[in-house]
Amino acid sequence: MLNETVVRSKLDDFGKGRGLRGDHDLNPDIALPARLRPAAVLIGLQPAADGPVIVMTRRAAHLTAHAGQISFPGGRCDVTDRDHVATALRESEEEIGLEPSAVSPLGRLDTYVTRTGFEIVPIVGWLSSAFVPRITSEEVAEIFTIPIDLILDDNNPQRHSRQFEGRDRYYYAYPHREWYIWGATAGMLVNLRDALTAGAQASDPGTLHAGSVGPGSVGPGSVGPDDSGGARPQRCRDSSQGDGR
Numbered sequence: 001m002l003n004e005t006v007v008r009s010k011l012d013d014f015g016k017g018r019g020l021r022g023d024h025d026l027n028p029d030i031a032l033p034a035r036l037r038p039a040a041v042l043i044g045l046q047p048a049a050d051g052p053v054i055v056m057t058r059r060a061a062h063l064t065a066h067a068g069q070i071s072f073p074g075g076r077c078d079v080t081d082r083d084h085v086a087t088a089l090r091e092s093e094e095e096i097g098l099e100p101s102a103v104s105p106l107g108r109l110d111t112y113v114t115r116t117g118f119e120i121v122p123i124v125g126w127l128s129s130a131f132v133p134r135i136t137s138e139e140v141a142e143i144f145t146i147p148i149d150l151i152l153d154d155n156n157p158q159r160h161s162r163q164f165e166g167r168d169r170y171y172y173a174y175p176h177r178e179w180y181i182w183g184a185t186a187g188m189l190v191n192l193r194d195a196l197t198a199g200a201q202a203s204d205p206g207t208l209h210a211g212s213v214g215p216g217s218v219g220p221g222s223v224g225p226d227d228s229g230g231a232r233p234q235r236c237r238d239s240s241q242g243d244g245r
Contacts, residue, residue: 002052002148004104004126007045011107011124014195021191022113026170036119040087041074043192044103046127053145055133057095060141070181084121095137102128109191114184122188146176151193157186
C-alpha cells in the first residue's frame with residue numbers, strides 16, 4: 001500500500017527525469033503564450049482505511065474563469081513566497097484551512113503549462129489523518145476526495161474532445177461519481193500516476209469520446225481559485241533550487 005515513505009521515494013526517483021507537460025501534450029498545434037504566469041498547486045494525499053485519497057476542490061459558480069470546475073488548492077505565486085512549496089501551502093491554508101503543520105511536502109511533479117498562460121508547479125504533500133478540510137474562501141464551492149485507485153486504474157484516464165475555435169481539442173478526463181475532472185487538473189493527475197508507476201510517460205489511454213466536454217468555461221486551464229483574481233506580484237523560485245533565495 002502507498003504510504004508517505006513510498007510516495008516520497010517514488011517522487012525522488014521521478015524527479016531525476018523532471019520535464020514539462022501541458023495542454024499541448026494532446027494538442028501539439030497549440031501555440032503556448034510567450035509570457036507565462038508562475039503558479040503552484042498542492043496535490044494533497046491523505047491516509048484513509050482503503051488507501052490514500054486526494055483532496056480536491058470545486059470552484060464556485062460565480063467566478064468568471066473556470067466556474068464550477070474541479071481543481072487543486074493553489075494559485076499564482078506571490079512575491080512574498082520563498083518558492084513553489086510556499087505558494088502551494090499558503091493557498092491551501094487560504095482555501096481549505098490547511099495549516100502548514102498538518103502537511104509534509106514530499107516532492108514535485110513536472111511543470112504544467114496551460115494555453116491560458118499559467119506555468120504550474122504541482123507540489124505533492126502528505127496530509128495529517130486528523131486534518132478536516134473546510135471551505136475558507138468564497139471562491140471554493142466544495143471540497144471532496146477521490147481515491148488514489150481512481151488514477152491507478154488501467155481504464156483511466158479517458159481522453160475526451162470538444163470543438164474549440166473550429167478544431168477538435170483533446171484533454172484527459174476522470175469522470176467520478178458526480179464530479180467531472182478534466183483539463184489541467186486531470187493532466188496533473190496523469191503526471192502523478194506516472195510518478196507512482198515508475199515515472200513512465202503517459203500513454204494514450206482510454207476511449208476517445210468525441211464532443212465530450214466538462215462543465216464550465218472554454219478550454220482546460222483551471223489552476224485553482226486564485227487564477228481569476230486581481231493582479232498580484234508574480235515571482236516564485238523553483239523549490240528545487242535550495243536555499244539562498
